[in-house]
Amino acid sequence: MANVVRDPRQSPGVILPDLATNTVSPFAKEAVAFVYGSIWKQRYFTKIGDDYFAEPAQWDVTHRVWRRYFVENGTDWWATLYPPDNMKRPTGPLCDGCHSVGYDVHTKQVAEWNVGCERCHGGGAAHVARPTVANIENPARMDDRHANDTCIQCHSQGRPLANPIEGRYFDWPVGYRVGLDLQDYWRLEDHKLGETSFTHFADGSAHKNRMQGNDFVQSLMYRRGVTCSNCHDAHGTDNAAQLRKPGNALCLGCHGPGQRNGPREATLEQHTGHAVGSQGSRCVACHMPKIATTVADVRVRSHTFEFISPAMTAKYGMPNACTACHTDRSTAWATDVLRRAPGRSPWRVE
């Protein structure tokens, strides 16, 4: 999170592709004031006056190809409220509030680019002058709702309650800072059960990226007081996605056969129906399928932790973990396997 936004003049080499291969919408290196992103996709911001604008071409990191970047009507809620031209869609109201510290909506200046300490710890001036535990925010000492809001302020799709703000529509929680109630500034994107939309699947799971918050608040773990930071260390770790522990070890810190939090079967093999060590025995394979689209067919993991049954695919056209992996099998096959699984109620898989 500390390196989302980078200036190619200060950090040579941050532009991943060869710009000469861009036939989608060519631009020169000199036009790039900032490079945005490196994990899934890279976008390029150009400066006009005191605003930044996203070039209409982006780099798909996984497939190593250029793709068009333009937010169409019927996708993000704000598309119809801005002219259909990237160069008339400033990043200040639409992006920068989540990729910087202290973006000032009047002066358009930031205190610092990227997700700096103060986004999660609040203002640090007094603490720097005289460091004590009492004069700095620490999510570890907040209740679970406020601790989660620290992350949800950026990891969610929603709209500010105050929109429009001085005539402009913002896509980030203007005015919120850590420790306040995010609900006073931000409404999570609406969804009607049964409908598949740009943001949601029929059951309410995230359909697109940057919805870890929208997903997680629906989960039983959220209700029981689990936080993002129980699983992630936002300061970085050696594991994928800044996880505190790799693979199943993370989940098995709180789960396991015979433990109060489940699963209920006597062994993990019985729970997963796969041998230990199989791809099909990883907790994330079934409870966090990659279904939230970030670019083209590249997807990030669901954070409701629900098992989406194969029957849901048949009924609502949403993906399920079983046949996403067993691509040569039908949803009816997977439903049948589950129905016969010992210890599992057939009523739950229909």
Ligand code: HEC
């Ligand atoms: C994206 C959010 C985020 C950012 C950015 C962030 N922190 Fe933290 N920090 C946290 C959370 C969450 C905790 C509490 C961790 C926990 O629950 O154990 C924490 C805890 C801490 C602690 C206490 C550690 C302990 O062992 O009790 C220190 C010190 C700290 N952060 C310093 C920093 C500094 C310095 C920076 C900037 C270089 C920074 N943090 C940036 C989220 C963040």
Ligand code: HEC
């Ligand atoms: C100011 C906005 C902001 C806040 C607050 C924030 N994030 Fe992020 N987070 C981002 C952005 C932007 C990225 C994409 C980073 C990149 O492209 O390098 C990201 C990426 C991540 C990733 C993926 C990193 C990877 O290497 O795959 C994790 C995990 C994550 N954040 C967890 C958290 C947690 C946990 C918190 C709360 C303690 C938090 N974030 C708070 C903006 C934020």
Ligand code: HEC
């Ligand atoms: C409400 C906060 C928020 C807003 C607004 C926002 N982003 Fe992000 N962005 C994030 C977070 C959090 C992530 C990482 C999590 C994810 O993608 O699931 C991210 C990821 C990205 C990535 C992928 C990073 C990578 O390493 O692959 C790019 C590129 C990006 N954002 C660009 C933009 C642009 C351009 C805009 C404005 C049109 C924008 N973002 C608006 C929070 C935000």
Ligand code: HEC
């Ligand atoms: C910090 C502890 C903790 C960690 C780590 C953790 N869980 Fe949980 N999990 C819980 C608690 C607490 C519950 C609620 C149990 C209850 O009340 O029945 C729960 C419930 C669940 C449920 C049941 C949800 C439902 O709707 O019935 C699933 C599935 C689950 N966790 C999956 C996972 C997965 C997958 C991981 C690893 C990625 C994980 N958990 C990591 C604490 C944790």
Ligand code: HEC
């Ligand atoms: C092959 C798929 C699969 C894998 C892998 C898997 N689960 Fe599950 N899990 C399920 C299904 C199916 C359910 C039942 C969902 C329902 O009834 O709605 C479930 C339910 C649960 C529950 C709720 C309590 C219960 O027993 O019904 C917990 C907790 C849970 N899983 C944790 C885990 C953990 C931890 C891992 C990794 C060790 C894991 N699961 C791996 C498919 C899987």
Ligand code: HEC
């Ligand atoms: C119970 C554990 C758990 C909780 C709680 C949790 N995550 Fe995750 N998260 C994971 C796991 C596991 C991955 C997948 C890592 C991988 O693919 O290897 C992940 C992946 C991510 C990613 C990278 C995108 C992707 O899916 O590949 C982001 C960003 C992220 N989480 C943010 C959050 C935020 C923000 C919260 C709270 C709103 C949160 N997570 C809560 C376990 C958790």
Ligand code: HEC
């Ligand atoms: C991440 C990939 C993955 C997921 C998700 C997954 N499986 Fe599997 N499954 C495998 C692999 C790989 C094998 C081959 C044997 C092994 O490694 O255990 C397998 C073997 C099987 C087998 C025995 C061999 C066969 O083809 O008849 C059955 C039955 C099965 N899986 C059913 C399911 C069901 C039902 C689900 C959803 C609850 C599921 N799998 C989810 C990867 C997966």
